[in-house]
Amino acid sequence: MSSRFDTVVIGGGIVGTAAAYYLAKAGKRVALVEKGRINGEQSSRNWGAVRTQGRDPSEIPMMLDCLKIWRSIETELGENIDWRQQGQMRVIYDDAMRERSESFMPIAREFDLTTRLLSSSEVADLLPHYNAQDCRGALFTATDGNAEPEKVAPAFARAAKRLGATVMEFTAALSIDVWNGVVAGVASEQGRLGCETVVLASGAWTSRLLKPLGIEHPSLWVRGSVGRTGVLPIDMRKLVVWGKCAYRQRPDGRVNIAVAEDGFHDLMLDSFVHGFKFLPLASRNWRNLRFSLGKPMMRDLMGEFADFTTHRTLDPQPDWKGLKRAAGRFAEEYPSAGLVHYERAWAGYIDYMPDELPVIDAVGRPSGLFVAAGLSGHGFGLGPIVGKTIADLIAKGRSDYDLAPFSSQRFNRS
Template sequence: MALQFDTVVIGGGIVGTATAYYLARAGKRVALVEKGRINGEQSSRNWGAVRTQGRDPSQIQMMLDCLQIWRGIEAELGESVDWREQGQMRVNYDRKMTERSEAFMPIAREFGLTTRLLTAGEVAELLPYYDARDCQSALFTPTDGSAEPEKVAPAFARGASRLGATIFDFTSAKSIDVRNSAVCAVETEHGRLDCETIVLAAGAWTGRLLKPFAIEHPTLWIRGSVGRTGVVPIEMRKLVVWGKCAYRQRIDGKVNIAVAEDGFHDLMLDSFAHGLKFLPLAVRNWQNVRFSLGKPLVQSVMGEFSDFTTHRTLDPRPDWKGLARASKLFLEEYPSAGPIKFECGWAGYIDYMPDELPVIDALQKPEGLFVAAGLSGHGFGIGPIIGKTVSDLICKGRSDYNLAPFSSRRFR
């Protein structure tokens, strides 16, 4: 006999777990299915940034409201997620980078952000161990923050479970069933889950689950790599900084370091199917996009990524050469922190859209299917409000935000 729920959420990352939490809080009977472990993929592998700074204007009001969620998240969920409101900084080393920061300032003023442009001297005051000799300026938003990616989605999942949601980890969604043009169930590897609505928040896997409905979701998997050092001998401000590399010092004194600029794409069959849609983005960022021809292409040709049980957790190889370069760049900025040795490193696949905006949509056909995916590397910080927004769409039939920029129909 099939189990009966109001809503089934597919995907156990930050968006999926937050959606399940807010639906359960609204009194819905919720099931969350995840093919591997909760928080196994990109939601646990990002930088941990929670930022308004540098976002597209279409997302900023949502992000401002999301900051209110983050400020109360530990009291709400009853556990620590290492939330720190110490800011986000983008350090500028040349005129082009400075111009990008200056271009954001009118947007910051429009939305009343705390963002400001700093001189090199002001950067040195904020970061006492930082060598500011090459610095021209920096964009700084003191009310942005950070949290620990390894902790947040599991905390939302536990919160949802306490409110009555059922969490099915290591349970792959095989297909979405439709009756009379409306969703009616999710077929999983362990049985059928009947429901009235379905939320597809499956990150990099979303497009594959939408294919049977001929819904265009042109996402490419972009590989990002992060390394973690041992405890460094300097006490840095616990903010997220994007300079010659990207870094964040954790509460335990260790530092997560990432390659700041390079996007690494492992070529697959979808690369050729969606390539033309990404051409404008590739032209704008041609200096920062690298391509790899290797095992993932063979795996996609063999159909491995079409079987959701083949890869319970995507665990791509880190770009160790890139991380070695990043560690050297970090020492240029913080010479007293050396020598740098990585204790561990990891990589994750970001589901990247051609316009770098997510899909947050109640699909017209099939009715009852909601999509929240394509976060394009910007999803950790804004994930909780996206979960709440999808919950509102289901429970209230509306959202407080203009979701037109995030419609799936923009790719038709």
């Protein structure tokens, strides 16, 4: 197959499908290639939190506009994605958490967010079944929300298709063709796709696509785990709560519980290449870091992750110990929930950047290459606007936001 498009988007997660949708809406001829199934990796595996709360100030203007997208997304895409705007709560148990919560308040005031500090009795009012015994208050943002990760990227992909985009599953992009410093196409499993612009929305795999072009993208894979309970006889008022674990009740009454506090890093070759760039982040979070040296490293040494066709979908093992601990903590916080056991559990590899900020950028050399990746554990909420921003950069040649903090060059400066 040999075809010509204006833009080829690589990656069918929330960022790639949103980019394809907004590009098609702007009248571009778009192909979206996905090495596995649409929404197979991070974008379907996350907790579903959509938050301004706790974000870096550089992301907040985009996130505020993204909330507008979330509010109208079901009408825009013509599908139900279980969007609920009922708030995000971070429960305070100790002085460290209080200090961390209070430190966000000047940012909240600067951007006029609805964030406020709640007393423990206000927490108990909001969460009727919650055992507030250890609670010393909470940071709460009423206008944050949540949605069903399994539904959003597929809805964007279907909407993009209706607007004429070509969506190709089980089609890995193998490399990016460059002629005289300009993007000329993508070599894919289905043949060459000629195009003027390429969007890398390839999540955890982005550094592997950029490396042959001499562009450094120092992301490391951090494993996040989630378990889903059966239907529980409690009402969590549709909030996303970070207590002693993180949780969100689905519309069907089941609760997704996450090992929230731990960053579990499976050591791989990139850990040694890029690890030193993560030292400041690691030293701030050293208590919560877990490392493991095992199968992922073996697979990396055998070259499995250098090939985009061996792992159609990254499907790491959940951290069962952490999930068991989280279920115990949840049961303490909700005694009336009864026995908490998981009906299913899963994990996903998060593409973390050293400063926990994404890359959203027109690379420059080669020209025509755009990167939207490295969303560092909070890209589900931001994903739709990241896709729209990349589409604006391509279709209008500009963005409404200051993208300097998200430059692809920022790690090459020191």
